[in-house]
Amino acid sequence: MSEAILEAQAADTLPGFDELLFEAIQSEAQPEVLKRKRAEAFSDYIQIATPTNRDEEWRRTDPALFPITEVKRLATLPQLDALPARPADEDFDVVIAVQADGFAIMRNNDTPEKLGITIGSLAEAAEQQPELVEQYLQGKALPAKSGKFEAFNDAFWNVGFFVHIPDNVEWEKGLLIRYNITQPDSLLVPRLVVVAGRNSRAVMAEHLESADDIRFIAVPERELYVDESANFKLVSLQEWGAQSYQITNDWGLVQRDANLNWITLNFGTTRSKMKFGSDVAGPGSAADMDGIFFASGDQHMDQRTLQIHSSPDTYSRLLYKGAVKDVGRSVYQGLIIARPGAIRVDAYQTNNNLVLDNGARADSIPGLLIDADDLKCSHGSTIGNLDPEQLFYLRSRGLDEETARRALILGFFEEVIDRIPQAFIREIVHRNIEAKMES
Amino acid sequence: MSDTQTYFEIRNLHAETEGIPILKGVDLSIKQGETHALMGPNGSGKSTLANVIMGHPAYEVTDGEIIFMGQNVLELDPEERAQAGLFLAFQYPVAIPGVSVAKFLKSAHDACHPELKSKSSEFLKELRENIKYLEVDDSFINRYLNDGFSGGEKKRMEILQMLTLKPKFAVMDETDSGLDIDALKVVSKGVNKLAGPNFGLLVITHYERILRYIHPDHLHILIEGKIVHSGGPELVKKLEESGYDWVREQFGQEVLVG
Ligand SMILES: Nc1ncnc2c1ncn2[C@@H]1O[C@H](COP(=O)(O)OP(=O)(O)OP(=O)(O)O)[C@@H](O)[C@H]1O
Numbered sequence: 184m185s186e187a188i189l190e191a192q193a194a195d196t197l198p199g200f201d202e203l204l205f206e207a208i209q210s211e212a213q214p215e216v217l218k219r220k221r222a223e224a225f226s227d228y229i230q231i232a233t234p235t236n237r238d239e240e241w242r243r244t245d246p247a248l249f250p251i252t253e254v255k256r257l258a259t260l261p262q263l264d265a266l267p268a269r270p271a272d273e274d275f276d277v278v279i280a281v282q283a284d285g286f287a288i289m290r291n292n293d294t295p296e297k298l299g300i301t302i303g304s305l306a307e308a309a310e311q312q313p314e315l316v317e318q319y320l321q322g323k324a325l326p327a328k329s330g331k332f333e334a335f336n337d338a339f340w341n342v343g344f345f346v347h348i349p350d351n352v353e354w355e356k357g358l359l360i361r362y363n364i365t366q367p368d369s370l371l372v373p374r375l376v377v378v379a380g381r382n383s384r385a386v387m388a389e390h391l392e393s394a395d396d397i398r399f400i401a402v403p404e405r406e407l408y409v410d411e412s413a414n415f416k417l418v419s420l421q422e423w424g425a426q427s428y429q430i431t432n433d434w435g436l437v438q439r440d441a442n443l444n445w446i447t448l449n450f451g452t453t454r455s456k457m458k459f460g461s462d463v464a465g466p467g468s469a470a471d472m473d474g475i476f477f478a479s480g481d482q483h484m485d486q487r488t489l490q491i492h493s494s495p496d497t498y499s500r501l502l503y504k505g506a507v508k509d510v511g512r513s514v515y516q517g518l519i520i521a522r523p524g525a526i527r528v529d530a531y532q533t534n535n536n537l538v539l540d541n542g543a544r545a546d547s548i549p550g551l552l553i554d555a556d557d558l559k560c561s562h563g564s565t566i567g568n569l570d571p572e573q574l575f576y577l578r579s580r581g582l583d584e585e586t587a588r589r590a591l592i593l594g595f596f597e598e599v600i601d602r603i604p605q606a607f608i609r610e611i612v613h614r615n616i617e618a619k620m621e622s
Numbered sequence: 623m624s625d626t627q628t629y630f631e632i633r634n635l636h637a638e639t640e641g642i643p644i645l646k647g648v649d650l651s652i653k654q655g656e657t658h659a660l661m662g663p664n665g666s667g668k669s670t671l672a673n674v675i676m677g678h679p680a681y682e683v684t685d686g687e688i689i690f691m692g693q694n695v696l697e698l699d700p701e702e703r704a705q706a707g708l709f710l711a712f713q714y715p716v717a718i719p720g721v722s723v724a725k726f727l728k729s730a731h732d733a734c735h736p737e738l739k740s741k742s743s744e745f746l747k748e749l750r751e752n753i754k755y756l757e758v759d760d761s762f763i764n765r766y767l768n769d770g771f772s773g774g775e776k777k778r779m780e781i782l783q784m785l786t787l788k789p790k791f792a793v794m795d796e797t798d799s800g801l802d803i804d805a806l807k808v809v810s811k812g813v814n815k816l817a818g819p820n821f822g823l824l825v826i827t828h829y830e831r832i833l834r835y836i837h838p839d840h841l842h843i844l845i846e847g848k849i850v851h852s853g854g855p856e857l858v859k860k861l862e863e864s865g866y867d868w869v870r871e872q873f874g875q876e877v878l879v880g
């Protein structure tokens with residue numbers, strides 16, 4: 184047998200993320216269902232080829248940029264009683280704080296309990312409601328079989344949360360999950376599963392931070408299940424530190440007449456690869472996806488979005504606004520997919536990019552994959568510097584050039600910022616944009 | 623007083639864009655408290671002159687000077703010109719999505735009048751008064767600058783900015799074009815609120831209409847980048863009745879040939 188064939192048959196593992204580590208994880212105490220699911224994922228993981236920059240999806244962001252084999256997976260995070268509170272916590276009913284040495288679920292009141300909402304670690308939820316949890320660990324939100332890093336997440340996750348909002352529940356103040364990692368050379372593999380029951384309404388926010396002076400990698404996966412007629416909003420604010428990396432895979436499955444509104448705000452990391460998709464899977468369902476990204480210094484941000492329409496009479500709208508500065512680099516690749524039979528579909532995809540310096544670069548690659556007719560579909564992207572006419576207009580009213588540029592850049596993002604429901608997040612977004620403009 | 627002599631003066635102004643000469647020696651002198659009108663056929667360079675006065679980076683001044691209250695305007699950045707008291711009401715104001723009218727007006731006001739830097743509440747009070755005076759909807763100030771504004775709304779917005787910034791010398795570039803009678807009256811009202819001995823105004827227009835409300839002391843005709851003829855307000859009627867052909871014939875010879 185040739186070497187090539189031998190190689191193909193061997194398990195394809197990332198060095199250090201092999202059988203040995205996996206056995207150690209499996210020997211930890213955990214509910215049966217999670218153990219089983221990890222095992223299934225591990226067997227997928229070793230069979231899926233590790234991507235290289237020859238794969239279309241990784242052509243513009245070489246997987247070799249992510250030093251995953253040089254960091255150490257944090258041991259499965261234990262639950263702590265409490266962690267220090269922050270002022271913004273008060274805006275939510277429940278706050279989950281995550282650090283390298285553990286996480287705490289802090290309840291500001293008993294509203295969730297009264298409403299019958301489940302908020303817990305995956306382990307705790309699987310312990311208490313194994314059947315319910317198992318239903319949502321089938322990867323049904325994923326439009327296709329797992330990729331390498333989805334299987335990686337499902338096998339190696341070291342912190343996981345399960346949120347279940349029962350049918351007909353209106354949850355106004357919602358949940359904040361905030362991460363703050365300070366452990367050098369560590370790997371966090373967070374897994375989040377959220378279920379918004381039929382006709383429920385809820386909001387959730389995430390705030391991701393790590394120290395600037397440590398190397399750190401995150402490989403998160405989020406699955407959102409939005410059941411019939413539900414309305415679910417999630418805002419993810421990513422401010423990982425300057426030497427951090429992330430590879431994300433996020434999926435939303437939206438059932439009949441339901442509405443998913445997902446806002447992603449990306450400012451941190453040195454290298455990031457983000458994949459993000461929604462499937463308006465039931466007739467009459469809708470997905471709104473908004474995003475901001477800003478790559479400054481030598482940051483590299485690569486985002487791929489999918490708007491999948493599996494049913495007729497579905498709607499999706501995506502607006503991603505990005506800026507690149509210094510020698511920052513961004514890649515946006517969007518795809519609208521209308522599956523066979525998905526007629527009377529409205530799908531809109533817009534990606535606008537500001538290129539603020541000559542050394543910076545933004546690539547925008549919109550796309551359509553349509554297997555149905557009778558649909559309204561549009562995608563468009565723009566790449567350019569600030570409009571000199573707008574700049575002149577503001578300066579002619581007395582604003583100095585720097586102030587005018589700042590106003591235009593903030594104004595460029597404002598359309599998305601305006602849609603962020605939480606004031607404290609809007610404030611942090613402003614702060615990030617201003618800091619990047621000043622740097 | 624020398625100030626009134628050289629309040630605003632343009633001498634032999636030449637300007638070009640992308641190597642194409644547009645202004646070919648403009649001379650214009652406006653005394654303090656005066657209103658002048660500038661007329662001329664489409665493409666003759668009226669807006670270019672307005673933009674050059676304000677420092678638009680698309681135009682290169684190749685000769686001549688602009689002096690305002692003893693200052694060499696051409697040495698100043700656009701913002702410094704605004705801070706010195708110059709104002710341009712644009713012919714085609716651009717929309718700036720994401721920048722709210724109120725916020726913008728406050729920062730523009732504070733930049734032009736650091737000495738009057740007012741508290742937000744006082745500023746808003748005055749802004750509301752001006753808005754009422756210009757018969758503009760209150761919701762205006764929370765909208766994004768010119769974004770989705772109708773033509774008439776944009777023109778009122780320009781005048782609102784003028785009232786807010788209280789310039790010493792303003793150029794209004796076809797602010798009257800496309801306005802209905804009511805809007806025209808409102809715009810004129812706005813201008814006349816500023817009018818006085820400490821204000822100079824250059825009104826660029828194609829129509830006699832606005833000059834019924836804003837009475838110019840002098841009228842100039844710009845053809846192919848040069849002021850070929852100046853006169854009193856009586857010139858307006860003649861231009862409306864017979865167009866520019868007679869001007870070309872009488873005064874444009876040199877331009878047409880040279
Ligand atoms: N930025 C520019 N780039 C190229 N050409 C320009 C530019 N600005 C003005 N021009 C040209 O210069 C000439 C004068 O234009 P300008 O806008 O000043 O005329 P105008 O007198 O204001 O006309 P109108 O009455 O139509 O407003 C025109 O031929 C125009 O095409």
Ligand SMILES: [Mg+2]
Pocket residue numbers: 668669670713795796
């Ligand atoms: Mg013009």
